[in-house]
Ligand SMILES: [Zn+2]
């Protein structure tokens with residue numbers, strides 16, 4: 001590939017390895033340095049506590065001018081994450097700025113798990129449930145976490 | 153030489169002779185001035201001044217020559233301290249603000265400034281400029297006295313506005329004792345003296361200021377003003393002139409000098425004029441010479457010699473590398489110029505603070521921040537030049553591998569042809585970047601290919617030369633391109649979101665001598681048939697074609713053209729204008745044989761003509 005990997009991506013990767021975000025592991029794929037295998041621990045005191053969630057993060061050719069593409073691989077019951085694992089997060093869309101970085105994205109996703117935002121939903125059913133009966137929603141989320149995000 | 157002039161110049165020489173032609177007088181005086189004979193020139197200007205046509209602007213040549221004579225060997229010091237000096241107040245940059253041209257001044261010095269004091273470029277008035285965030289942080293870090301300097305200036309300013317002169321004087325005296333930015337406070341005290349009618353004290357301070365800062369234009373100007381008020385017109389002019397010699401393009405100073413000289417020459421006698429010959433070195437008035445040590449400033453300078461700048465501090469937040477060709481936005485954030493432009497291709501807001509940069513984009517203001525460039529080069533000279541050569545290879549555009557093979561950026565859009573014009577609207581961020589790089593590195597060339605259904609692109613394309621670019625206010629652009637050589641794609645890759653490819657130039661096989669006449673005949677037939685086809689088209693259809701492809705290039709085929717590697721251009725124009733499936737057009741582009749192309753087109757034209765008749 002002409003031009004090789006931009007120096008910024010190399011530096012970001014090095015920094016993520018040297019000083020990882022607590023509770024998050026992001027490892028570049030052996031065959032493709034733009035593809036990261038991400039594991040996020042469910043934040044304490046959230047319905048996702050105790051779970052480990054697999055995500056994939058991909059840096060498109062135009063990164064950092066365009067945002068990384070991130071997706072949950074592990075099933076999760078969350079108003080801002082849909083069945084396909086797509087995440088509704090403003091900085092991954094119109095609020096992206098090239099001054100942000102992989103680290104900021106990961107931190108934001110962690111924050112989103114701590115504080116689901118049913119007013120800006122991606123998965124309408126889940127959001128509805130979250131608004132109508134939060135206790136029930138949280139219970140479901142905990143159940144899903146146990147079912148899908150807890151290793152054997 | 154000059155002495156001679158004064159001895160031989162007699163009073164009769166300068167009597168007004170009304171029969172002399174005014175224009176000729178000025179020309180003669182200008183000539184004398186250009187030859188360096190300023191004494192004689194002066195007398196002739198004086199004669200001209202008795203004519204009623206005489207205007208200040210007639211003295212512009214004289215002023216040029218005087219300035220040339222006075223030009224001081226300006227010390228250009230490259231130490232960090234002079235880099236951090238404001239060209240307007242000649243003090244430390246306090247609350248630095250970077251303007252359109254990339255020069256930086258104190259925020260308070262900028263009020264009322266219409267043109268940059270250094271390069272005369274316009275300082276757009278309706279921009280809401282923020283402090284240069286990073287520079288401000290660095291200066292504050294390097295100079296512990298910063299806050300004190302800032303407070304003093306602010307306090308004095310406020311007191312002056314409120315006309316509290318006594319309190320003002322207290323701060324001035326205190327600052328002078330400290331030796332902190334003495335020139336600023338002496339200059340202020342000089343003004344206060346003047347306002348209170350103490351001309352001599354004012355003069356003394358004004359001269360001390362010049363001793364301290366001989367290159368400070370404002371000081372010479374200020375001295376000139378005092379001298380005028382005290383009635384020393386000749387000396388005043390000399391002082392203005394010295395100021396002007398420091399920046400001969402300063403329009404305000406030039407205007408003042410023209411006016412003052414005009415008044416002076418008009419009202420003076422020849423003897424006075426001679427005496428006042430400002431170019432004569434002996435005329436420099438004996439100045440007050442006071443040794444003015446600037447203790448604190450010397451301290452600061454020494455400290456700055458050991459100043460440190462960790463590279464992280466000057467990293468661009470977009471590419472994570474040391475700032476290269478730094479450019480500071482109106483919101484005060486600094487990025488590499490190239491990084492900023494790329495970011496603006498995607499969004500018209502500052503990547504750091506999200507302020508709208510639409511105005512900046514509209515005026516295409518991407519000047520290098522001069523001070524930052526100096527700072528970065530000062531601390532990391534080698535890295536800066538290494539970065540430069542790396543960038544050259546990264547911003548790859550056309551680069552030759554051999555004369556028949558090269559690497560080119562690829563624009564995936566339509567089929568284009570040699571010699572045929574193609575206007576394009578560039579809006580996708582990746583193509584904005586590609587086109588900008590083509591323009592900036594001077595190649596102005598990219599390869600154009602047609603997209604294929606499987607998300608890839610055709611194997612055959614045409615090199616396009618960018619003839620003209622019009623930028624729209626939002627960063628999109630309209631470009632006019634013209635096709636040149638055809639090429640075959642050898643291998644494909646990406647750079648920063650757009651395609652690049654190694655390509656091999658594709659050219660026609662030479663036509664054997666024996667077949668040339670046949671090809672010429674075939675060509676003439678096809679030309680005739682294509683004219684017939686063009687004649688059947690509606691007016692609107694024809695104007696649409698010429699809008700897209702330009703007018704038909706001079707048709708015909710000469711002995712030379714038959715040997716051309718792309719054949720006659722008009723044929724490509726025709727191919728581009730014919731209602732053909734794109735795939736056929738690509739096939740024609742690929743044919744490296746003129747005769748075959750002509751045959752194919754002949755059959756197409758025949759088909760079109762039959763269709764026409766059936767109708
Ligand atoms: Zn200033």
Ligand SMILES: [Zn+2]
Pocket residue numbers: 253254255268269270271272273
């Ligand atoms: Zn300037």
Ligand SMILES: [Zn+2]
Pocket residue numbers: 468469470471472473475476487488491
């Ligand atoms: Zn940069």
Ligand SMILES: [Zn+2]
Pocket residue numbers: 481483484485502503504505506507
């Ligand atoms: Zn900003």
